[in-house]
Structures are given as structure tokens and as C-alpha cells.
Amino acid sequence: MSVIRTSGLGVQFGQPVLRDVTIEIQPGEFVALMGANGTGKTTLVRSLLGLIRPDEGQAWLFDTPVSRFRQWRRVAYVPQRLLAHSAVPLNVEEAVRSALTSAHHRWRPLSRDERSRVRQALEDVGLRERCKDRLEDLSGGQQRRVMVARALATRAELLIMDEPTAGIDAGEQARLAGHVAQLHATGVTIVLITHDLGPVASLAERAIVLGPPAGGSVRYDGASPPPHQWTEHVWHHNHDTDEGPGLMEGP
């Protein structure tokens, strides 16, 4: 059984954004999805989540075509963008609790276990003491931690995180890495889009690099490089050259 599978996936927004992407991710894997800006990483993830209909190819979640997939409780998603400014006051706890809303149990209130998961997720991202604060009073980094807490509270089997550590300070990144490592140890499959060479990304065991030409396609799929080589790794697989980006060398 695979958790994620794509075959010849292609997406166009006027021009190709993804082209012929074929990947397979097994249960329990921790995969970093890498690539320069505009190589289609977020588009690939959005296709996997059914938010974009691909123009070519097909995607499967847990061996079911995404268009027919209904077991969304098995999937948690941390989007790249920050939370939109809420027009009605919304506190941190409400934002996390809403991640547990689904069409499957609309009648009943959250169970004791679910409420405890919400509290634990807020604890994990260091926001337990701010659970009654307005979301808009939090900094950008703290709001991103709320989004991560939403995903953690679901206890899903597949966790897809799009740049979850952007704007989060080093201490909180280390703390988050600890919890992500724990989740991974329990068998959760994790797909991480990141440019950050921080502690969360260093947990990845496998890297998939998307790159040109003509829309993002898979340029590398294999063991994750050590974090200090990531920049060069992405550069090489985006530019077909042996020359590095020059970021690792002195003048």
C-alpha cells in the first residue's frame, strides 16, 4: 500500500507548472519536497489534496484516486499561507478545535479525547497559555504555530506541511522538530515542503527535488542530503550544472 502515488501528473496555469510527476510515498516515510521557487511544490501538494484538478495524469491517496477519496480524517494539511485576518474575533483554541470538524460527526460535540488532543497540540507548539487570546493578536510565527497545532490535533496518518517553519524562531523550530520526530516515530507519514535548513527539515529521510525544464518535474528522488548540502543540492537539480550557487563558498 502507498500513502501517496502520482502517475504522469501535470498541471498548467496557462503554462506548465508541473509536468509528468510520478512519485510514490510509502507509509511511515518522511519526505522533504524541495525545489526553487516556482517549481510546483505547492501545486503538487494541492493536487494531492484535491484542491487543484490536474490536467494530466492521476494522483492517489491511500490507493484511492484523489477525486474519489473520502477518508480525509487520515490527512492533515498545514498550508503555506498565514491565516487570513478573521472578520469575527476568533481565539486560538477555536482555530485548533475547528480542525477536528468533519462531516462524519457533525451531531456530537468534541469528545474528552479530542479536547485533550487540542490542549496537547497547543502545548506542543508552545501556545497553551495563549489559547484564549485572539488569533489576530498573535505574531506571524505564532499564527503559523497555530496552523501546525491544527494539524497535530487531528492525529492523522499523513501530515503534509507546506513551509511550516517559515517565520518561526530557532527555539520553537527545535521544539517543533522534537514533536514532529515523535509523530514520525509513531508511523505518521510526513511530507514537508521547505526552504528552511532547520531542525525539522533535517529529520527528512528522503528528498524529492522538483525543477525545470518546462514546468516542475522530478529531478531527484532519493536519500535526503545532509542539511548543509541542501542549497547546493537544489541548485544542481534546478540548473543542470556542476557549478554551485556560490552560497557555500567565500569570495
Next chain:
Amino acid sequence: MSWVTFDFMQRALLAATIVGLVAPAIGVFLVQRRLALLGDGMGHVALTGVGLAFLTGTAPVPTALAVAVLGAIGIEVLRARSRSAGDTVLALVFYGGIAGGVLLTYLAGNRAASSLNQYLFGAITTVSAADLVWLTVAAVAVLGFLAVFGREMFAVAFDPEVARTQGIRTELISVLTTVLAAVTVVIGMRTVGLLLVSAIMIVPIAAAQQVSSSFRGTAVLGVVIGVACAVGGVIASFYVDAPSGATIVLLTLACFLLALPVGALLRRST
């Protein structure tokens, strides 16, 4: 307290309580979705329903209800399928609704035109027992749907994209929210009138959000303000012999103005 003994006042107070309860309860979702003017749009569509009832001789409340619900579905289909922005779609509905209402009422003759005012501005003291039955059934239906689908409506209003990845049928929930708003507009039609009904959906929530720090708190306080202003407005309009719809709306605006400094004080103290 002599007013309590009048049958028309008892019916008016019951109708006001229903509107004060239901309108902010659905209004909080409209505010969160940044569709505060949707109620106005639905009011204009309901006007076409009233005009149609005048022309065909059917009962205005159920006819307006049917037309408003169809209009609500139309708005969501246009928002999802057309290239027009949400506010442009609302504008189209505004214009179409009011033009249809005026034309149909004109075709229905002079008597219809003269009774149009009670639907435009409300005439709560003329609410009949039959009207109350319709209001109660519609209000129970709206509150029932809110009880069942409220959490999904919240999730969609909060973040529709993530809600889709939770398996929530966001398009269906959006249509449901708009349909419930349409039903609420018709509930308020006989009390505050089609031109002012949106105010009692939105202004109590705008007042509550000044002092509350949570969605639930805003909704609950909005309903309390809505009921208090609706009931208070009916009583005040009895004593000062003023139009009840306008009195209710002005009371909600007074609450909003009062909430502004209170909210600022609360934020400063935390």
C-alpha cells in the same frame, strides 16, 4: 405595562424575539465570510417574491421565501461559476431583485403598491397568527440547521481551503449558509422590513465583536443584543408611536456605539 394585554403586542413581541434570535445567529457567519451585505441582496430578491405574490394572489411570506431561497442558490452558483467577483454578483442580485419587485408590484395594480410599504419597512403590529406560524416554522428550521451544520459552517467561513481537506463539502455548506440567510430575511420581512432586515443580522454582531475575543462569545452576545433590541424596539415604538423596524435598528446601532469604548477599555486592561 398595559401594552402586554394587547393581542397585537403579544404577537409583535413574539415575532421580535424570533427575529432577534435568528438574525444574529446566521449573521455571524455572514460577517466571518465578509458577506455582510448578503442580507440586503436577499432582501431585494425577496421583494421580487412579494411582487410575485401580489400579482398571482398567493400569500406573500411563503412566495417571498421560495423566491429568496432560489435567489440564494443562484447567488452561490454565480459566485462559484462566473468570472464576476462576489460583490459584483451581489450587486447584480440587488438590481435584479428590486427591479423585479417594482415591476411585478406595478403590474399587480395600485392596491398592491400601497401595501408594499409594510414589507419594505415592516409592520410588526400587523403580524397575524398565520404569519407567526410561518415565522416559527422557519426559525426552528434555521436554528435546527445551525445546530447540525454550525461547526462545518464555521470551518468553511474560517478557512474554506483547509475545510475542503477535512472532507467538508464547502460548496454545499456555502449554499446552505446563503439559503439560511435568505430564510432569515423573510422571517424579518414583516418585523423590520426588507430594507432594514440585514441590519439586525449584522449590527448586533458588529457590536459584540468589539467586546468579545472568541467566535462563540461574539455569536452569543450578538444574539443577546439582537433579542434585547428587537423586544426593546417594539416596546419603545409603542410608547413613542414610531415605526418599529427603524426603532429596532437604531437601538442596535446605539449598542454598537456603546460597545466601541467598552471594547477599547477591555483591550487596554488586558
